[in-house]
Amino acid sequence: MTEKNIHIALVGNPNSGKTSLFNALTGLNQKVGNFPGVTVDKKTGQTGLTSTVSANIIDLPGTYSLYPRRADEWVAYRVMMGVDEDIAPEMVLLVADASNLKRNLLFCSQIIDLKIPVVVALTMMDLANKKGIEIDVPGLERELGVPIIPVNPRKNKGISELKKALAQTAQQQYQASQWDFIPNKDAAPAAIEGVQQMFPSLSNYASIHYLINHENFPLTPQQQENIEQLEKDNNFNPTKTQAEEIMHRFNRIRQIMQQNVVEPDPLQKKLFTEKLDNILLHRFWGYLILLATLFLLFQSIFWLAQFPMDGIEWSFSAIEGWLNGILPQAWWSDLLTNGLLAGLSGILVFVPQIMILFGLITILEDTGYMARISFLSDKLMRKVGLNGKSVMPMISGFACAVPAIMTARNIENKKERLMTILVTPLMSCSARLPVFTILISLTVPNKYYLGFLSLQGLVMMALYLLGVVMALIVSYVLRFVIKMKEKSFFILELPIYRAPRWKNVGITMIEKAKIFVVDAGRVIIVISLLLWFLSTYGPADRMKKIDEKYAVLTEKAPTQEEKDVLQKQFNSEKLQNSFAGIVGKTIEPAIAPLGFDWKIGIALFTSFAAREVFVGTMATIYSVEESDDSSLRKKMESAVREDGTKVYTLPTALSLMVFYVLAMQCMSTLAVVKRETRSWKWPVIQFVYMTGLAYLMSFAVYQLWK
Numbered sequence: 001m002t003e004k005n006i007h008i009a010l011v012g013n014p015n016s017g018k019t020s021l022f023n024a025l026t027g028l029n030q031k032v033g034n035f036p037g038v039t040v041d042k043k044t045g046q047t048g049l050t051s052t053v054s055a056n057i058i059d060l061p062g063t064y065s066l067y068p069r070r071a072d073e074w075v076a077y078r079v080m081m082g083v084d085e086d087i088a089p090e091m092v093l094l095v096a097d098a099s100n101l102k103r104n105l106l107f108c109s110q111i112i113d114l115k116i117p118v119v120v121a122l123t124m125m126d127l128a129n130k131k132g133i134e135i136d137v138p139g140l141e142r143e144l145g146v147p148i149i150p151v152n153p154r155k156n157k158g159i160s161e162l163k164k165a166l167a168q169t170a171q172q173q174y175q176a177s178q179w180d181f182i183p184n185k186d187a188a189p190a191a192i193e194g195v196q197q198m199f200p201s202l203s204n205y206a207s208i209h210y211l212i213n214h215e216n217f218p219l220t221p222q223q224q225e226n227i228e229q230l231e232k233d234n235n236f237n238p239t240k241t242q243a244e245e246i247m248h249r250f251n252r253i254r255q256i257m258q259q260n261v262v263e264p265d266p267l268q269k270k271l272f273t274e275k276l277d278n279i280l281l282h283r284f285w286g287y288l289i290l291l292a293t294l295f296l297l298f299q300s301i302f303w304l305a306q307f308p309m310d311g312i313e314w315s316f317s318a319i320e321g322w323l324n325g326i327l328p329q330a331w332w333s334d335l336l337t338n339g340l341l342a343g344l345s346g347i348l349v350f351v352p353q354i355m356i357l358f359g360l361i362t363i364l365e366d367t368g369y370m371a372r373i374s375f376l377s378d379k380l381m382r383k384v385g386l387n388g389k390s391v392m393p394m395i396s397g398f399a400c401a402v403p404a405i406m407t408a409r410n411i412e413n414k415k416e417r418l419m420t421i422l423v424t425p426l427m428s429c430s431a432r433l434p435v436f437t438i439l440i441s442l443t444v445p446n447k448y449y450l451g452f453l454s455l456q457g458l459v460m461m462a463l464y465l466l467g468v469v470m471a472l473i474v475s476y477v478l479r480f481v482i483k484m485k486e487k488s489f490f491i492l493e494l495p496i497y498r499a500p501r502w503k504n505v506g507i508t509m510i511e512k513a514k515i516f517v518v519d520a521g522r523v524i525i526v527i528s529l530l531l532w533f534l535s536t537y538g539p540a541d542r543m544k545k546i547d548e549k550y551a552v553l554t555e556k557a558p559t560q561e562e563k564d565v566l567q568k569q570f571n572s573e574k575l576q577n578s579f580a581g582i583v584g585k586t587i588e589p590a591i592a593p594l595g596f597d598w599k600i601g602i603a604l605f606t607s608f609a610a611r612e613v614f615v616g617t618m619a620t621i622y623s624v625e626e627s628d629d630s631s632l633r634k635k636m637e638s639a640v641r642e643d644g645t646k647v648y649t650l651p652t653a654l655s656l657m658v659f660y661v662l663a664m665q666c667m668s669t670l671a672v673v674k675r676e677t678r679s680w681k682w683p684v685i686q687f688v689y690m691t692g693l694a695y696l697m698s699f700a701v702y703q704l705w706k
């Protein structure tokens with residue numbers, strides 16, 4: 001049995017169902033959403049076509065045509081032009097949206113002219129039928145000269161037929177269509193021939209792209225120069241060539257459509273989507289509904305999560321009680337229950353909130369409402385130098401900044417994209433939730449207004465709002481600082497409304513919870529252990545002196561009570577002189593004006609790895625200091641400063657929360673910004689401006705409030 005593995009690139013217009021089809025073929029679970037620009041990078045997966053042929057499928061970002069403008073379109077373009085370093089597909093699986101056939105055929109015809117073997121998967125046939133569109137598929141096949149298979153990846157229909165067609169095309173050794181869709185050669189005969197002399201395998205149409213975009217292809221300086229020369233010698237005009245090409249293609253597509261597609265009078269039947277948009281995009285009601293949606297989004301994170309959160313907290317205290325009962329008194333049992341377990345429960349408690357948040361965002365994306373939010377907020381965004389499309393990364397940023405920053409790839413304008421990347425981490429991501437929740441529950445009274453508006457919930461919303469407002473202010477300022485001139489426009493195709501795919505929503509919720517628990521859990525365990533070590537041990541001479549001092553004192557102490565008091569003092573003096581304590585004490589003068597003591601200083605320090613670590617750090621520090629088995633919350637509540645006043649007062653908590661809203665405390669975000677902007681400059685700027693802003697704002701809050 002000869003195993004053959006072929007590489008198939010999956011391309012097509014944005015939001016045409018490529019990733020849905022990819023998932024149906026490979027059984028994987030890549031992100032699907034109902035708006036253009038969900039996929040922004042290449043992803044590969046494996047599928048079997050026949051018993052002997054398997055395929056490596058490469059899912060790519062959507063492109064409207066082979067003239068890329070956005071960063072994500074470039075990803076697909078480079079693969080199609082065969083200039084991507086790590087992917088060279090032998091075949092193309094082109095996804096065409098049957099309910100928008102004309103536009104989809106434009107891209108399809110361009111791919112055909114590249115002379116790569118193509119199989120077309122026709123998605124959205126169900127929608128086309130609903131619109132009353134009838135397509136003569138065999139007729140269309142004859143006109144285009146490629147196999148066309150209707151599929152519905154949402155319902156797993158047509159997948160085996162599609163595999164058969166792919167296998168057949170593969171077995172005939174990837175035959176490409178014989179004729180050009182339009183007479184490409186006529187556009188610039190001599191220049192095209194010149195390019196083909198340099199690269200004999202290029203089709204006429206591919207040669208035109210070499211003439212237009214060669215600067216962006218990895219060619220040798222000599223080759224670049226030769227192409228340049230060809231352009232000059234033949235008076236090659238890229239803009240005119242492009243315009244004429246598109247016109248030719250649409251002329252031919254119009255003919256084909258007339259013969260093979262029956263379209264009803266567009267005015268006859270108003271679609272559900274249009275009716276709904278009349279309200280949801282209304283000048284007044286649209287904005288009102290938008291505000292209500294966002295309000296509900298944040299409130300429901302708390303309402304819905306309360307019950308499961310209580311359950312988790314209860315179970316953990318039960319486990320802790322049980323462990324305390326059976327474990328011997330030893331340093332490691334203390335570390336296990338008060339350090340690790342407390343740190344882990346501090347994270348698991350937030351799983352319900354994180355699942356709800358991701359679930360709701362997925363519903364917004366799946367229904368198509370996210371694109372409307374983008375549309376509605378374009379005006380406001382424009383005022384501060386952003387773009388309506390900045391809203392999608394920003395809202396995803398409430399969940400996690402790392403994928404959100406990648407979403408910014410579908411913003412056309414480079415400056416707007418950069419600014420979106422720079423401000424997105426100001427959105428309060430799910431890692432901040434644990435910090436907010438524990439500090440709010442410690443210091444903000446659990447009061448209700450009008451019977452349902454909880455004060456704690458309002459403070460939480462204010463924190464989220466602070467991030468948003470700061471993002472707008474910062475971009476307003478950045479607009480004048482960053483020098484980049486480029487035309488700005490907002491083109492966003494509004495997708496039709498669709499029912500969310502509940503399975504998709506469920507899978508996303510579970511996956512995100514898993515990632516959160518595994519990733520955060522790992523970081524927390526490592527940092528807790530490290531921190532426990534650093535806060536138990538210190539410079540030997542200092543530690544020895546303390547040991548000796550207290551040995552003498554305890555000897556002299558008359559009662560057990562006094563001995564206990566001494567033991568506490570002993571623990572806390574040891575902590576202060578441990579390695580971690582020394583770090584905390586060193587930065588204390590810098591953070592004292594913000595209302596933070598040296599223990600918070602240690603937490604700030606560890607939080608620069610990732611914010612989730614805050615709770616675990618607190619748990620470890622307080623458990624090293626005293627080993628009463630009360631909960632972390634109680635320990636924090638009773639924590640006092642040297643002068644005997646409470647540490648966690650309202651001003652300190654507010655100042656600390658403001659710091660966590662604004663400071664850049666996430667290595668992963670900095671890494672992704674570096675990757676997206678291809679330089680260290682922007683992550684460094686981002687780190688400095690965010691942390692500086694955090695310091696100033698926290699300072700102001702504490703000084704004004706105390």
Ligand SMILES: Nc1nc2c(ncn2[C@@H]2O[C@H](COP(=O)(O)OP(=O)(O)OP(=O)(O)O)[C@@H](O)[C@H]2O)c(=O)[nH]1
Nearest residue numbers: 014015016017018019020032033037038039062124
């Ligand atoms: N009704 C219907 N909906 C479909 C079909 N195929 C996909 N969808 C939906 O179309 C939307 C877009 O699907 P995706 O798979 O994310 O599209 P994509 O082409 O990968 O989009 P980008 O990555 O943004 O370019 C989702 O809401 C899918 O559930 C279909 O055949 N019929």
Ligand SMILES: [Mg+2]
Nearest residue numbers: 018019038039
């Ligand atoms: Mg996709």
